[in-house]
Amino acid sequence: MSEVRTTVHKRCQRRRTTLALVGRLSVLVSALAVTALLAACGSGSTGEATRLAAPGRATDREFIALMVPHHEGAIEMARAALKRAEHPEIRRLARAIVATQKREVATLRAIHRDLFGGKPGPPRAHRFGMTMDEAGMHHDMPMLERARPFDRAFIDMMIPHHEGAVRMARVELGRGSDPRLKRIARAIVKTQSAEIKQLRTWRDRWYGASESGGGSSGAAHPMMGH
Structure with a gap:
């Protein structure tokens, strides 16, 4: 048991x-x-x-957020020039600005969707070490639409606007990382630097050089229409 x-x-x-x-x-x-x-x-x-x-990705995001409304401002100014410009040279330049910058805006938005999703955020120029004025983000469309002579006002507004785009593009080239954005930045520097030079030539030929050297943000205001 x-x-x-x-x-x-x-x-x-x-x-x-x-x-x-x-x-x-x-x-x-x-x-x-x-x-x-x-x-x-x-x-x-x-x-x-x-x-x-990744290194440069924050710069890429800010570059798009700044450049999209910046380009849209240039397009708005150029469309006003297509209606009011006195010189055919200004109208030709305006058509080129509208075509080129509309295409770049579409590309910038597509790149933003690819990299970050959604729409670009608000522009913050201080992230690029500059003020909104230095970035060329401010433009007075009511003043431009009333200005006489229109072409002088357009030149004096577009030069600092382009200068801001070139400044921002150089930041992207120095600190950004996306090769597509760098290609756009190089195109902006090349195209808009050439346009600044041409605008200054026209300003001097048609109206004399402005007090600030032909197109800085401190240029004298044009005579306004009533």
């Missing part, structure tokens, strides 16, 4: 040992599964964060 009890006791002990091992194994498997899941989620989040925080 005692032999039977001993045999039963040993069997129960082995069963308890087996159940304990199974329990520990289940806990270990669950822990490994949770760890793997967290690692996968963590790597995805880290990868996304790394992509968004």
Whole structure:
């Protein structure tokens, strides 16, 4: 009888040992599964964060946020010139500005969707180490639409506007990271620097150089219409 009890006791002990091992194994498997899941989620989040925080990525975001409304301002000024310009040279330049900058605005918006999703945020020139005036973000459309002679007012407004675009483009070239944005920035520097030179030539030829050297933000205001 005692032999039977001993045999039963040993069997129960082995069963308890087996159940304990199974329990520990289940806990270990669950822990490994949770760890793997967290690692996968963590790597995805880290990868996304790394992509968004890569060197120059913040500059890319700010460049788009600044340049889109900046271009839209130039387009608005150019459309006014298409209606009111006295010189055919100004009308030709205005058509080129509308065509080029509309295309660049569309490209900038598409790049923003690709890199960051959604629409560009508000412009913050201080992120580029300059004021909104230095970025050429301010333009007085009511004044321009009433100004006489119109072409002089247009030139005196467009030169500092272009100068701001060139400043911002150079920041992108120095600190940005996206090659598509760098191509746009190089095009802005090349095209708008040439246009600034041409505008100053016209300003001097038609009206004489302005007090500030032909087109800074401190240029004398043109005579206003009534």
